[in-house]
Structures are given as structure tokens and as C-alpha cells.
Amino acid sequence: MSTVLGDREQVTGNRGAQPFAMTSTSPVRKDSNDRDRIVLQNVSKFYGEVLGVNRVNLSIPTGVTGLVGPNGSGKTTLMNLITGLIRPTQGRLTVLGISPDCPEELFRKVGYCTQFDSFPKGVTGFSFVYNTLRLHGLDDHESVRLTFEALERVSMTEAANRKVAGYSKGMRQRIRLAQAIAHHPTVLILDEPLNGLDPMARAESLELFQALGKEGLHVIISSHILHEVDKMSDQVILMSSGYVVAEGQIHAVRTEVKEHPMQILVRCSDPNLLASRVFAQDHVVEAKLVDDGKGVLVRTRDADAFYLLLNQLVVKDNISLETVAPADDDVNSVYQYLIGSENKTI
Amino acid sequence: MSRLAQLRQTLAEQPWELWTRQIAAILRMDLRKNFLSRRGIWIYLLAFAPVVVITLHSIFDRADPSQMHTDTEVLAGIFQFFYLRFGIFFGCLGIFTWLFRGEVIEKSLHYYFLAPVKREVLLLGKFAGGLVTSVTLFGLGVLASFTMMYAHFGAAGQYYVFSGPGMGQLLAYLGVTALACIGYGAVFLMLSLLIKNPIIPAALVLGWETFSPVLPSLVQRFSVTYYLKQLCPVSIPTDGLLALFTVVSEPVSTIAAILGPIVLAALVLALACKLVRRFEISYAAE
Numbered sequence: 001m002s003t004v005l006g007d008r009e010q011v012t013g014n015r016g017a018q019p020f021a022m023t024s025t026s027p028v029r030k031d032s033n034d035r036d037r038i039v040l041q042n043v044s045k046f047y048g049e050v051l052g053v054n055r056v057n058l059s060i061p062t063g064v065t066g067l068v069g070p071n072g073s074g075k076t077t078l079m080n081l082i083t084g085l086i087r088p089t090q091g092r093l094t095v096l097g098i099s100p101d102c103p104e105e106l107f108r109k110v111g112y113c114t115q116f117d118s119f120p121k122g123v124t125g126f127s128f129v130y131n132t133l134r135l136h137g138l139d140d141h142e143s144v145r146l147t148f149e150a151l152e153r154v155s156m157t158e159a160a161n162r163k164v165a166g167y168s169k170g171m172r173q174r175i176r177l178a179q180a181i182a183h184h185p186t187v188l189i190l191d192e193p194l195n196g197l198d199p200m201a202r203a204e205s206l207e208l209f210q211a212l213g214k215e216g217l218h219v220i221i222s223s224h225i226l227h228e229v230d231k232m233s234d235q236v237i238l239m240s241s242g243y244v245v246a247e248g249q250i251h252a253v254r255t256e257v258k259e260h261p262m263q264i265l266v267r268c269s270d271p272n273l274l275a276s277r278v279f280a281q282d283h284v285v286e287a288k289l290v291d292d293g294k295g296v297l298v299r300t301r302d303a304d305a306f307y308l309l310l311n312q313l314v315v316k317d318n319i320s321l322e323t324v325a326p327a328d329d330d331v332n333s334v335y336q337y338l339i340g341s342e343n344k345t346i
Numbered sequence: 347m348s349r350l351a352q353l354r355q356t357l358a359e360q361p362w363e364l365w366t367r368q369i370a371a372i373l374r375m376d377l378r379k380n381f382l383s384r385r386g387i388w389i390y391l392l393a394f395a396p397v398v399v400i401t402l403h404s405i406f407d408r409a410d411p412s413q414m415h416t417d418t419e420v421l422a423g424i425f426q427f428f429y430l431r432f433g434i435f436f437g438c439l440g441i442f443t444w445l446f447r448g449e450v451i452e453k454s455l456h457y458y459f460l461a462p463v464k465r466e467v468l469l470l471g472k473f474a475g476g477l478v479t480s481v482t483l484f485g486l487g488v489l490a491s492f493t494m495m496y497a498h499f500g501a502a503g504q505y506y507v508f509s510g511p512g513m514g515q516l517l518a519y520l521g522v523t524a525l526a527c528i529g530y531g532a533v534f535l536m537l538s539l540l541i542k543n544p545i546i547p548a549a550l551v552l553g554w555e556t557f558s559p560v561l562p563s564l565v566q567r568f569s570v571t572y573y574l575k576q577l578c579p580v581s582i583p584t585d586g587l588l589a590l591f592t593v594v595s596e597p598v599s600t601i602a603a604i605l606g607p608i609v610l611a612a613l614v615l616a617l618a619c620k621l622v623r624r625f626e627i628s629y630a631a632e
Contacts, residue, residue, distance in 0.1 A: 104463060107463075
């Protein structure tokens with residue numbers, strides 16, 4: 001996935017001025033292999049006059065992709081478009097080279113855990129997963145085997161024979177997840193999969209998603225919980241008001257946000273000296289001692305120049321470094337910089 | 347390669363076995379919903395209300411074999427006026443419009459759409475589920491009505507059914523019931539993909555089926571009851587406005603009358619397949 005920020009015109013057209021300059025909407029990489037990626041080309045969806053998503057260009061590789069944005073930003077619309085539940089008003093999209101118009105091929109490879117908290121009447125957890133596998137055309141034996149395997153993976157074996165109507169919200173979430181993964185998809189799309197889960201189940205789910213990502217799956221996860229997205233995602237797509245505001249690996253996205261100086265925390269043997277030295281540089285906007293007095297928080301417009309300077313100072317002034325770490329190189333910060341405080345509902 | 351050979355090859359290459367398994371899976375899920383849903387109690391009432399009336403008649407009225415002809419005409423009236431025009435019509439409306447629209451209302455249609463099933467196969471599977479349900483309910487209703495009507499005549503009734511025209515009439519009633527379910531079912535299923543509110547398709551089809559007899563004969567052929575009226579085994583002597591429901595101005599052959607609703611249903615289902623391919627999940631809009 002290339003690292004790109006969205007179109008300023010598009011975003012400001014909906015939300016007012018942004019404190020940074022955006023480049024043009026990301027073009028889909030011409031050299032990407034459509035058969036390995038989820039590709040959206042100039043995809044728009046309008047519900048009458050209401051904008052769902054607009055002119056989305058994405059090429060999503062394997063790994064865990066976080067889809068981040070406030071309510072109404074178009075995350076679910078994007079996921080529904082990818083899975084063919086809704087059709088684009090314009091544009092073209094393929095999932096591993098398959099059009100969503102061919103569900104018979106697409107859903108052999110795709111599992112989608114939607115946000116709809118509804119189930120067919122009267123089903124048990126087991127029959128819910130089992131019935132879907134029978135719809136795949138699998139025989140009874142194979143369906144039973146895969147059902148138990150999926151139930152085990154989401155720790156729902158014990159509750160399998162209870163009616164879904166009696167499940168807690170977290171259990172319903174997990175049984176939907178079991179249904180989405182039961183047929184071993186290569187693309188897993190999860191709409192707010194952590195909603196309603198208790199901390200233990202949340203941690204287990206995160207572990208599962210990361211494991212699936214490492215197995216070479218495409219895992220696309222939308223979530224409101226930024227630090228969890230940060231923890232599990234290999235790359236992120238930031239959305240706002242129906243537009244893709246930024247996409248790519250979070251560090252690279254952060255680097256592109258030039259209007260907000262990078263924050264770097266340096267813990268070292270002589271923070272006072274370091275602060276005075278770095279503050280003399282033009283690209284350093286701020287250098288302040290942290291509360292415990294054992295480090296300096298530097299804000300710089302040129303991180304590469306800062307790291308170079310730091311190397312020189314270490315040698316020249318004999319400062320010993322304990323840690324050097326970006327302090328705002330995470331989804332939360334990038335989200336705040338790009339989407340800002342106007343969308344506090346996230 | 348000739349076109350016919352190409353078509354044959356294309357058909358041979360289709361995954362028929364997979365589709366059959368998928369339709370069986372859809373049937374298994376839908377039949378349970380169709381038969382056991384509390385929402386469908388009124389359809390049971392429609393199917394079996396005449397049975398109750400006929401049973402009361404057989405209990406309280408004296409069984410006089412000379413009355414058998416009258417009872418046969420009464421049964422024909424019940425079938426043509428109640429079952430065909432009312433019970434099966436509204437029963438199919440309830441069953442077939444609910445196949446997709448009900449899933450949308452209960453927000454469970456996406457589970458079907460997220461399975462690797464061709465939308466056309468899904469539609470045919472659901473149609474088959476609706477058909478089995480409606481034919482079973484109304485077929486049993488007609489069978490029970492017929493049985494109760496002749497059972498109280500004792501040996502005379504038995505003779506009429508097994509050695510007279512009775513069995514032929516019963517089979518004709520059951521056949522017409524099945525054809526009515528096929529025809530109405532296809533129409534209501536297709537309309538449910540077009541229109542959200544079932545009252546509107548009901549009114550449209552009811553109006554069409556009622557008044558098509560006064561239209562030119564070519565236009566009448568797009569009506570389900572045009573074919574079914576002529577397949578009914580017992581004609582009812584009616585005058586005035588009621589004749590609108592029973593008289594066929596330009597009858598077709600029996601084979602054409604049987605194939606007519608089937609061809610009509612096939613055309614309507616082909617259109618429904620096109621509609622379901624473009625159907626979007628938009629629960630919020632319901």
C-alpha cells in the first residue's frame with residue numbers, strides 16, 4: 001500500500017479547512033498485481049444525494065489493515081462495497097482479481113463479519129455457523145468439522161448449542177466472527193469486531209487477527225478504538241466524510257504530515273545539554289524536558305536531520321542514550337492531525 | 347460448433363451438483379422458517395378454514411346421496427372462489443413476498459448474500475422453499491376439504507371418489523393448486539424485489555387477475571387464473587358478475603393451460619433473477 005494523503009479540496013469541501021496540505025488522491029499503483037490485492041479504482045457510492053464514499057482509490061496488500069474514521073465517515077460503506085452488499089455508483093473494484101458481482105467465487109475467499117447484530121430466528125451458535133457452511137455446498141461431515149474448528153478458535157464451543165438469542169453481545173460478536181472465518185477465507189473483513197467484547201476476549205481477538213495477518217491473509221478491520229488499531233495494524237486507511245484522508249503504514253503516513261512537527265522522545269544521560277544543543281537548530285520547533293527530568297521531548301520539522309544531529313551530539317558531547325522513540329508516531333496522533341478535533345465522537 | 351452443441355456444452359460445464367446442494371441447504375433453512383413461523387399462522391387459517399366449514403357441514407347436515415351433485419358444485423365453488431381467488435392468492439402473497447423482504451426486515455439477508463451462492467441459485471432455492479410450503483399447506487387444505495366433503499356420504503361417497511369422477515377431480519384440484527402456487531409465487535417473489543410494501547403488489551395483481559377477463563384474449567394470457575379456470579374439473583353455473591371469475595372466453599388446450607402458468611412463472615423468475623443480482627442490502631432504508 002502506498003503512503004498517501006487525501007485530496008485537500010475534497011476534504012475541506014466537507015469539513016472546513018485543515019491545518020495541513022494534502023496531496024492529490026492516491027492513484028492505484030499500476031504495477032500492483034490485482035490478484036493479490038483488494039483494488040478500488042475511483043469508487044463512489046451515493047445514497048440518493050447523500051455521500052457514502054467518494055472517489056476512493058486503494059490497493060490493499062496482505063496483512064492487517066486498520067480502517068479508521070469517525071461515525072459516518074464511510075467505513076462500513078467501503079466494506080459493504082468490497083463485499084458486494086451494495087454496488088458502487090461509479091468506479092470499479094476487485095478483491096484478489098474477483099469482482100463483487102461474482103459472489104459464488106468471491107465468498108470462497110472472503111469472510112465478512114458485519115456490524116449488523118441480527119441473526120436468523122431460532123438459530124443456535126452451532127447451526128448459525130453450520131448452515132453457512134452448508135450454503136457453501138460442503139457436506140455434513142465437513143461442515144460439522146469446520147464449525148467446531150471455528151467455534152474453538154473464538155472460544156465458543158461450550159455455548160455452541162445455546163440459542164444465539166440468549167447470547168451476550170460479546171458472544172454474538174464472536175459467533176459472527178466464527179461464521180466469517182469458518183471456511184478459511186484469505187480475505188477477512190471485520191466491521192467493528194471488538195465492540196462489546198470484554199478485555200479478555202478483546203485481547204484474544206486481537207491476537208487472533210494478528211495471527212491471521214501473519215498467516216498471509218488480508219485482514220481489514222474497522223474500529224473506533226485507535227490504540228487497538230495501532231497495535232494490530234500493518235497499515236491504516238484513515239477516512240473522513242466519505243473520503244480516504246490517508247493510507248499506508250502509520251509511520252510513513254505520520255512522516256507525510258509535515259504541518260505537525262514530529263515529536264521524538266529522547267532519554268539520555270544529559271537532557272539539559274541535549275535540549276540546549278538541539279534547540280539551536282532551525283528545524284527544531286521545541287525541546288522540553290520531560291517531567292521526570294531524565295529526557296527531552298523534541299518537536300522537529302525534519303526528523304531525519306534531527307537523528308543525524310543526535311548521532312553527532314552523542315559522539316561530540318559524550319551523551320549516552322537510553323531510548324529514542326517517536327512520541328506521536330501512532331494512529332491516534334495521525335488521526336488527530338488529519339481528521340482533527342471536529343470528530344470527537346470516535 | 348453449432349449453437350445447440352455450444353449450449354449443450356455450456357450446460358454440461360455448469361456445477362449442477364454444487365447448485366443442487368446449495369438449493370437443498372437453502373430449502374432446509376427456509377422450510378423450517380416458513381412452516382414454524384408464528385407470523386404464518388394466518389396462512390394455516392386460510393388453508394384450513396374451508397375444512398372446518400365442510401366438517402361442520404358433514405356433521406350437521408344429513409348425508410343424502412342425492413345431495414352429492416350439489417356438494418360437488420359447492421366444493422367446486424369453494425375451490426374456485428375461496429382457494430384460487432382468495433386463499434392461495436393471499437397465502438402466496440404472504441409466503442413469497444416474505445422470502446426476501448422478510449429477511450430484509452429481520453436483517454438476516456446478508457448471511458445469504460455473503461455465502462458463495464449465485465444470486466440466481468439463491469432465488470431459485472428460496473422460490474423452491476416457498477413453493478414446497480404453499481403447495482403443502484394448500485394441497486393439504488384442498489385434500490382435507492375434499493375428503494370431508496365426500497366422507498360423510500359413506501359408501502356412496504367412496505364409490506364416487508374411487509370408481510367415479512372423484513379421484514380425477516381431486517387430482518385436478520391438487521394440480522391447479524400447485525400451478526397457482528407456481529404462478530402467483532413467481533409473480534409475488536418478483537414484485538417483492540421491486541416494491542417494499544406487499545399491499546401494493548397484492549392490489550396490483552388482484553386487480554389484474556380480476557379484470558383481465560374483460561381484456562383482449564392475448565392480454566388475458568398473462569394472467570395466472572386465465573389458465574387455471576379452464577383446468578378446474580367442475581364448472582359452476584354462475585350468472586352476472588360472478589361469471590367473470592369462472593367463464594373463459596377463448597379457452598386453450600389442456601396442455602397449453604398447464605404449460606401456460608409454468609412458462610409465465612419461468613419468465614417472471616428470469617426477471618426476478620435480474621433484479622436479485624442488483625439487489626442491495628440497505629437495512630437502514632427499511
